[in-house]
Amino acid sequence: MSDFSSWAARIQARAESTLDALLPPEDVAPARLHAAMRYAILGGGKRVRPLLAHGAGELFGAAAERVDLAAAAVEMIHAYSLIHDDMPCMDDDDLRRGKPSCHKQFDDATALLAGDALQSLAFQTLAQPGLCGDAARQTRMIHLLATASGSRGMAGGQAIDLASVGLNLSQQELEFMHIHKTGALIRAAVLLGAHCADAPDAEKLRAADRYAKNIGLAFQVVDDILDAEADTVTLGKTAGKDAKNNKPTYVTILGLARAREFAAELHADAVADIAPFGDAGRRLTQLADFITGRSF
Amino acid sequence: MSDFSSWAARIQARAESTLDALLPPEDVAPARLHAAMRYAILGGGKRVRPLLAHGAGELFGAAAERVDLAAAAVEMIHAYSLIHDDMPCMDDDDLRRGKPSCHKQFDDATALLAGDALQSLAFQTLAQPGLCGDAARQTRMIHLLATASGSRGMAGGQAIDLASVGLNLSQQELEFMHIHKTGALIRAAVLLGAHCADAPDAEKLRAADRYAKNIGLAFQVVDDILDAEADTVTLGKTAGKDAKNNKPTYVTILGLARAREFAAELHADAVADIAPFGDAGRRLTQLADFITGRSF
Numbered sequence: 001m002s003d004f005s006s007w008a009a010r011i012q013a014r015a016e017s018t019l020d021a022l023l024p025p026e027d028v029a030p031a032r033l034h035a036a037m038r039y040a041i042l043g044g045g046k047r048v049r050p051l052l053a054h055g056a057g058e059l060f061g062a063a064a065e066r067v068d069l070a071a072a073a074v075e076m077i078h079a080y081s082l083i084h085d086d087m088p089c090m091d092d093d094d095l096r097r098g099k100p101s102c103h104k105q106f107d108d109a110t111a112l113l114a115g116d117a118l119q120s121l122a123f124q125t126l127a128q129p130g131l132c133g134d135a136a137r138q139t140r141m142i143h144l145l146a147t148a149s150g151s152r153g154m155a156g157g158q159a160i161d162l163a164s165v166g167l168n169l170s171q172q173e174l175e176f177m178h179i180h181k182t183g184a185l186i187r188a189a190v191l192l193g194a195h196c197a198d199a200p201d202a203e204k205l206r207a208a209d210r211y212a213k214n215i216g217l218a219f220q221v222v223d224d225i226l227d228a229e230a231d232t233v234t235l236g237k238t239a240g241k242d243a244k245n246n247k248p249t250y251v252t253i254l255g256l257a258r259a260r261e262f263a264a265e266l267h268a269d270a271v272a273d274i275a276p277f278g279d280a281g282r283r284l285t286q287l288a289d290f291i292t293g294r295s296f
Numbered sequence: 297m298s299d300f301s302s303w304a305a306r307i308q309a310r311a312e313s314t315l316d317a318l319l320p321p322e323d324v325a326p327a328r329l330h331a332a333m334r335y336a337i338l339g340g341g342k343r344v345r346p347l348l349a350h351g352a353g354e355l356f357g358a359a360a361e362r363v364d365l366a367a368a369a370v371e372m373i374h375a376y377s378l379i380h381d382d383m384p385c386m387d388d389d390d391l392r393r394g395k396p397s398c399h400k401q402f403d404d405a406t407a408l409l410a411g412d413a414l415q416s417l418a419f420q421t422l423a424q425p426g427l428c429g430d431a432a433r434q435t436r437m438i439h440l441l442a443t444a445s446g447s448r449g450m451a452g453g454q455a456i457d458l459a460s461v462g463l464n465l466s467q468q469e470l471e472f473m474h475i476h477k478t479g480a481l482i483r484a485a486v487l488l489g490a491h492c493a494d495a496p497d498a499e500k501l502r503a504a505d506r507y508a509k510n511i512g513l514a515f516q517v518v519d520d521i522l523d524a525e526a527d528t529v530t531l532g533k534t535a536g537k538d539a540k541n542n543k544p545t546y547v548t549i550l551g552l553a554r555a556r557e558f559a560a561e562l563h564a565d566a567v568a569d570i571a572p573f574g575d576a577g578r579r580l581t582q583l584a585d586f587i588t589g590r591s592f
Contacts, residue, residue, distance in 0.1 A: 030447065113380075116415065119412065120447070127436070136425075136431040159328065176325075
């Protein structure tokens with residue numbers, strides 16, 4: 001196992017146990033709601049956002065115990081968005097991470113509420129006393145996650161995504177959508193990890209932000225490539241659904257070859273953003289490789 | 297116009313203009329999502345939670361400008377819950393505040409996202425720099441609202457409500473549901489208003505909390521009475537839907553006469569909680585009258 005793989009496995013295990021501890025147990029009322037929340041967030045996923053939060057935490061020298069909480073909050077927002085995104089009135093997807101999606105395993109109403117409650121729990125987690133030594137910075141972290149999640153962040157990106165079905169978007173319009181839909185939360189993961197440090201350097205924060213923007217976009221380009229290429233078993237979710245749903249993707253707009261080149265360019269930019277910080281940026285560099293090299 | 301009515305009208309106008317200013321304009325992308333958010337929260341509602349927040353703010357001597365923001369955050373959570381509650385997979389209600397409910401006016405996906413984004417905006421609002429002089433207290437306020445909104449607060453109460461359809465609940469079980477579904481957010485409104493003060497007195501906070509619990513339950517008992525009695529035009533939402541949906545209510549469990557008595561008892565307790573604080577508690581006392589006397 002490479003140095004990176006063992007680090008990633010360790011972070012993934014930390015993310016799992018942090019989430020397990022933060023989520024109410026299934027035997028606490030309302031039991032079915034708690035079961036649905038746990039079902040949707042535990043035991044799966046690559047934990048890309050927690051990995052990024054911890055990678056940034058290491059760049060800034062943040063305590064890993066603080067980053068665990070910030071990473072869990074971001075992952076809760078991500079998990080809630082997947083629950084709602086899979087629902088019949090949205091993407092209507094029966095499969096998620098190789099398992100029935102939340103509304104298939106439970107029911108639509110429970111899935112709706114499980115997503116809602118996971119969003120609340122994200123902010124409850126980020127507002128925990130002592131998450132950050134400086135309460136004013138903690139408040140700014142909450143503001144950052146809320147903005148990244150809302151109508152001008154992730155939820156807004158989903159709305160643009162819905163409205164784009166069947167349209168011929170330009171690359172610029174597609175980028176606008178993804179910067180919101182996926183990019184905002186990836187960026188929040190990196191910045192929240194950084195802000196867990198006691199006094200994050202402003203110049204370094206700007207570099208981490210540029211890295212996060214490049215890697216967020218790269219993540220989506222790669223996702224589009226994988227969706228176009230992979231079969232359902234490898235992907236763990238319904239493959240080719242973008243084409244099926246007549247959604248514009250980087251592959252439909254750029255073609256497969258140019259989409260791969262674009263991902264490689266974004267990767268190079270992200271790595272360059274972090275390069276000045278030497279060994280402290282090692283995990284973020286490896287994560288850039290991991291995210292863009294996932295299976296090609 | 298009575299002294300109370302003119303005060304309430306003033307607060308309602310403040311709530312409207314605060315929300316109007318906090319919500320992104322309709323001409324900002326994604327326009328349809330912003331239109332749906334604004335549709336669901338502006339121009340209607342009794343603003344019971346902002347009234348309670350300001351009533352508590354006056355008891356504790358908080359600056360009204362701060363309370364405006366806390367009240368808006370609570371109202372956003374309330375509005376998001378109504379949007380989701382009306383959706384086909386939940387109560388499937390076409391009417392809200394005398395208008396088509398959000399998913400009827402727009403569509404299910406837009407309504408789902410509008411609710412999601414309103415929840416994010418609530419936390420973004422409460423995390424605004426300077427909302428509270430003391431950042432550590434502000435963090436606790438955010439934690440309080442998140443807890444009140446989540447699986448052990450409002451969303452949990454809705455889950456219990458769903459699970460109770462067709463069941464014969466005891467009064468105790470019904471109370472457990474409503475303490476979560478409606479009570480948690482009413483309580484948050486009062487406590488957040490109080491916490492906008494610079495140094496809220498602990499004893500007074502406990503009294504305000506008792507008041508909030510009594511008035512939260514009274515609010516629900518009265519709501520059940522109104523639902524059983526009123527016609528759709530007066531109520532501005534579909535009347536008698538609890539009976540139609542075979543949901544247990546205070547009226548089905550206690551009968552109409554005893555439900556009225558119970559509301560009166562809760563009102564008396566709430567007023568007694570506030571009585572020791574004299575004139576500063578005037579608005580909360582009037583609000584107890586207003587909430588329990590709504591139309592009977």
